[in-house]
Amino acid sequence: MTLEDEQRQDQRITDGPEPKHIQLSAAVARLATESLTPGEMIPSERTLMTEYGVSRATVRKAVDSLIVDGLLRRVPGKGTFVVQPRLESRLHLASFTQDMRRRGLHPTTRLISCEAVEPPPEAAASLGMDTPGSRGRAWALTRVRCADGQPIAVETGWYPASLFPDLDRRDLAGSLYDIFSADYGVLIDAAEQTLWGEAADAPTARMLEAEPATPLLVFRRVSHAAGRPAEHVVSRYRGDRYQVHMSLSRDDVSSS
């Protein structure tokens, strides 16, 4: 198969289980990230409908989703443009590892435990494991994240065992998302995250080598892969030693 064939293959929208608007969304995303630079215009809606053989409504639906994702923006009368990639990681955009490296620190991870359990109700609900027929076990994974040997955060996550068989046999000291995509073909593509402040309880304080009641920044995240929930994780960062930096672009910027 020549490169041209591959490109044509890439470009083809087929009838099948995967909706056309999702196939097109992926194709346009690849185009935007691999062939265009921020500020460049993607082909017009009418051009995309001709090239891919779909209706304009399908094109619009596909592009809509990339706009919601922050990859594109539309300008009436002008076109649809690739958006500037964030200059730095947004909140938790970078992995813990990358975050610490950027801060000039050496990141390490201590695995505390990884066992298959019946998840607690909140995690079960987030993971869609709370109805009859969908109950089962999830990996409960607890890790302490360190920078230059200093504990910075405690993470407790739940991962459906049916989605990630034998997860305990993997090297869990690195990036879980890399393991998910490399070993399981699961690509985390969206997440909902909630942030609040709380005081450390005794076990958490011990793992963080901190006094009880140390202020914490807590992040709870539910991550999805292709629409299905794959991760429910709570990360507790020492609030006195950790702050978060993020870059926002136009569609992220709020009015004061």
Add this chain to the structure above:
Amino acid sequence: MTLEDEQRQDQRITDGPEPKHIQLSAAVARLATESLTPGEMIPSERTLMTEYGVSRATVRKAVDSLIVDGLLRRVPGKGTFVVQPRLESRLHLASFTQDMRRRGLHPTTRLISCEAVEPPPEAAASLGMDTPGSRGRAWALTRVRCADGQPIAVETGWYPASLFPDLDRRDLAGSLYDIFSADYGVLIDAAEQTLWGEAADAPTARMLEAEPATPLLVFRRVSHAAGRPAEHVVSRYRGDRYQVHMSLSRDDVSSS
């Protein structure tokens, strides 16, 4: 006008400058927040099209936007349901005003002070006002943001006076970004934001009607317009009353 008339008025979708899908979006949002509780089903798409006299595509577009906003969720074969309100709004994506409205609260702003001063060193540095030849004054603006009359946050911001002449003559109880674009042609398009936890000092505690040492979630933001710094603002939210939710997409998701 009787209540029934008001409801009918509320319900009417009219031709006019405001698109029907936006009018319907607002109507359904009101229905979802005022008449339904989380977990309840909204009227079906076909019912809404009959009641509001619009097409099903228009209904779906309106509902789509409420789903993106985190207000509703669809279940194929079952219906569209109201979602727990706390799951709304991305981190500072929406303005404070929109954020509070989505949480079903009435947002107001108390202007504490707005005066032209020489900015403190940190703000001056962020705004590029710390070198000879670029010194000058900046508006120091302090506001208390309230929801349903309850103070939620204190904001202190600095805005270069040369960029925003006569800012003190504007109505500063609303969205500054709207004023910037409408009156000054300045479009905020990027920002750097840092987040940490701290305890409230006495003046801040008083403005927030809280005890001293109340835990706060603090956001410091430096905003840019077309590459030039335009705003340095610190917002202190009561950590006990406020949590932040955000949605992350693929390029936002970090590795665990």
Add this chain to the structure above:
DNA sequence: GATACGGTCTGGTACGTACCAGTTGACTAT
């Protein structure tokens, strides 16, 4: 009582038509 089936609801996908509004460039008139 359990199971299977059909009907009716729900949302999802995909197409099509028509027109509106914004932007831009070419062309023409002054």
Add this chain to the structure above:
DNA sequence: ATAGTCAACTGGTACGTACCAGACCGTATC
């Protein structure tokens, strides 16, 4: 050289039709 007009592009709105797939309920049968 400048201003105005128009056509051709762009995205936006709105409607319509048709069919698919999931969920649920009622009924019939075993």
